[in-house]
Amino acid sequence: MKTNLVEIFQTIRADLQPYASRGYTVHENSETGYDLYSEKNIETTEEKVTERFFVGIYINGENVELKLNTTNLNNSDLNLSDFGDNKAGIKISELTNEQHKDVNTLVEIAHVNFKENEWI
Numbered sequence: 001m002k003t004n005l006v007e008i009f010q011t012i013r014a015d016l017q018p019y020a021s022r023g024y025t026v027h028e029n030s031e032t033g034y035d036l037y038s039e040k041n042i043e044t045t046e047e048k049v050t051e052r053f054f055v056g057i058y059i060n061g062e063n064v065e066l067k068l069n070t071t072n073l074n075n076s077d078l079n080l081s082d083f084g085d086n087k088a089g090i091k092i093s094e095l096t097n098e099q100h101k102d103v104n105t106l107v108e109i110a111h112v113n114f115k116e117n118e119w120i
Contacts, residue, residue, distance in 0.1 A: 002095040006031075008064045011095065012057045015104055019111065023120035024054050032059040035067075038120045052119055053087065055107055063091040066103055068110040072117060078106065 002008050013034045020026055024036035035056030042049045056067045067089040070080070080088035089106070092099065114120045 008095045063093050
């Protein structure tokens, strides 16, 4: 089990980095934040989107926060904390092997959602 926030952040960031080769662009890559966006231009009758937040990991106070874009996902089914603006996720202060697997599963669910909606 990992309890050091920097170690937790670095572990999860390493898991997220391969998504940069799957159609996402890194917007922040610092010691306390890492996030990925889709930059696929999408125009619908309601809106024009040039970039869309995908996932981010941030050290915030006493926790590491994993935030996912939950547009078209049912948050309550995933039991996530609401961060506003169609972002939800989890706050992590200790990372067990089981929770690490859960993090990777959540990110993959978000990625599948992006693929199904043709946002990447």
